[in-house]
Amino acid sequence: MDLFDPCYAFHDADLLKAAGLFPYFRPLSSSEGPTATVEGRRVIMMGSNDYLGLTHHPEVMQAAHDAIQRFGTGCTGSRFLNGNLDLHEALERELAEFTGKAAALVFASGFLANLGVIGILGSTKDAVLFSEADNHASLMDGARMARASRSRVFKGLDDLARQLQAREEWPNALVIIDGVFSMTGREADLRGIAALKQRYRFRLYVDDAHGIGVLGPGGRGTAAAQGVTDDVDVLFGTFSKSFASLGGFVAADAAVINYLRYRTRTQIFSAALPPASAAAALASLRVLRRDGVLLERLWDNVTYFRDGVQRLGYHTMGSTTPIVPLFVGSETLAFTLCLEAEAMGLFVTPAVYPAVPAGHALIRTSVTPAHSRDHLDTALGVLADLAKRHAIPNVDPATIPPAREMDFQAALKARESGQA
Numbered sequence: 096m097d098l099f100d101p102c103y104a105f106h107d108a109d110l111l112k113a114a115g116l117f118p119y120f121r122p123l124s125s126s127e128g129p130t131a132t133v134e135g136r137r138v139i140m141m142g143s144n145d146y147l148g149l150t151h152h153p154e155v156m157q158a159a160h161d162a163i164q165r166f167g168t169g170c171t172g173s174r175f176l177n178g179n180l181d182l183h184e185a186l187e188r189e190l191a192e193f194t195g196k197a198a199a200l201v202f203a204s205g206f207l208a209n210l211g212v213i214g215i216l217g218s219t220k221d222a223v224l225f226s227e228a229d230n231h232a233s234l235m236d237g238a239r240m241a242r243a244s245r246s247r248v249f250k251g252l253d254d255l256a257r258q259l260q261a262r263e264e265w266p267n268a269l270v271i272i273d274g275v276f277s278m279t280g281r282e283a284d285l286r287g288i289a290a291l292k293q294r295y296r297f298r299l300y301v302d303d304a305h306g307i308g309v310l311g312p313g314g315r316g317t318a319a320a321q322g323v324t325d326d327v328d329v330l331f332g333t334f335s336k337s338f339a340s341l342g343g344f345v346a347a348d349a350a351v352i353n354y355l356r357y358r359t360r361t362q363i364f365s366a367a368l369p370p371a372s373a374a375a376a377l378a379s380l381r382v383l384r385r386d387g388v389l390l391e392r393l394w395d396n397v398t399y400f401r402d403g404v405q406r407l408g409y410h411t412m413g414s415t416t417p418i419v420p421l422f423v424g425s426e427t428l429a430f431t432l433c434l435e436a437e438a439m440g441l442f443v444t445p446a447v448y449p450a451v452p453a454g455h456a457l458i459r460t461s462v463t464p465a466h467s468r469d470h471l472d473t474a475l476g477v478l479a480d481l482a483k484r485h486a487i488p489n490v491d492p493a494t495i496p497p498a499r500e501m502d503f504q505a506a507l508k509a510r511e512s513g514q515a
């Protein structure tokens with residue numbers, strides 16, 4: 096077998112295109128935040144992670160412009176040697192203050208932060224990593240990078256408790272979990288995990304990519320919302336969502352951050368976060384901390400939209416966040432609905448296996464404070480139209496066992512082999 100055989104045998108995307116079901120890599124030609132242009136069509140953007148609607152905030156855009164004037168477009172090297180900016184350091188100081196941790200460390204992306212930090216912490220002698228089954232891919236890959244003696248997966252609090260009881264099997268445990276699950280918008284039970292921590296001694300790593308900036312007092316995140324900030328040993332956040340930029344960070348004890356600063360390979364051997372990205376993230380953080388009505392507007396919009404889609408008969412999977420998933424089940428139906436929604440002026444995205452279990456496809460929508468009532472009403476109108484024309488199941492997905500494969504796969508395989 097040739098090394099490239101899997102490449103030559105890869106036809107999934109082409110088959111989906113041929114079936115008129117391909118919903119990915121949609122080319123945006125412009126964006127204003129709550130609206131965008133896709134292939135010449137104006138759409139309401141409900142497929143982003145711009146949870147605070149700050150990507151087009153004048154102060155955030157100005158800060159990015161000013162940083163380019165001061166530093167140019169790139170750092171051209173690692174912070175360790177030549178790429179460290181006063182902007183990175185100001186951002187770290189303010190993030191530490193914001194998250195209630197002693198120190199913070201900024202990375203060029205959230206994915207790199209998770210890979211590197213879990214990779215190095217998980218390489219401590221006798222480390223055993225416990226990762227929640229629904230964790231983000233970067234957490235899973237970080238666990239793979241770790242030279243840990245063992246890596247385990249748990250599903251839910253009861254399963255974690257059961258595994259932790261076998262204490263002799265894990266001398267040194269790191270429990271790793273998303274604060275908010277990125278597809279369903281469901282919050283993790285961090286309070287429950289904090290209670291387990293009292294009983295069994297372990298370290299806790301929380302990826303709050305989708306909670307930081309929106310949940311808890313002042314948007315301080317999921318742990319703050321559940322009153323357990325001090326139980327989180329390493330708090331991860333990204334700038335690619337609420338902070339309207341690119342980059343990621345971890346916040347923790349000063350000694351931990353100091354160690355990570357020198358030992359994390361994705362920090363040392365990768366170029367620094369570009370000036371404009373660092374400045375935009377810092378400006379977003381400052382706007383969030385200053386603007387008293389931003390979060391109020393966000394939650395008004397979230398409640399309005401979530402109530403609206405529920406009235407239309409969509410199941411929103413227990414989400415309590417600006418991510419409003421619409422359970423669909425069938426992958427074919429999810430693709431069809433996204434494409435039809437776009438044709439009617441609403442941009443939303445499908446989530447299918449492996450992001451969710453097979454047979455548990457959903458339409459992922461997200462609400463921001465930048466959406467007007469008009470935007471939300473128009474979006475609800477499109478979703479009402481889709482609900483009328485398609486059989487969308489209003490059932491609790493927990494009652495549906497996962498399928499063995501995505502429903503379009505069999506049809507595509509048959510088509511590929513010339514049987515259909």
Ligand SMILES: Cc1ncc(COP(=O)(O)O)c(C=O)c1O
Nearest residue numbers: 204205206231277304333335342
């Ligand atoms: C839960 C979670 N963690 C980490 C990341 C990676 O963040 P970034 O986009 O900054 O690489 C994402 C982004 O998709 C995410 O959803």
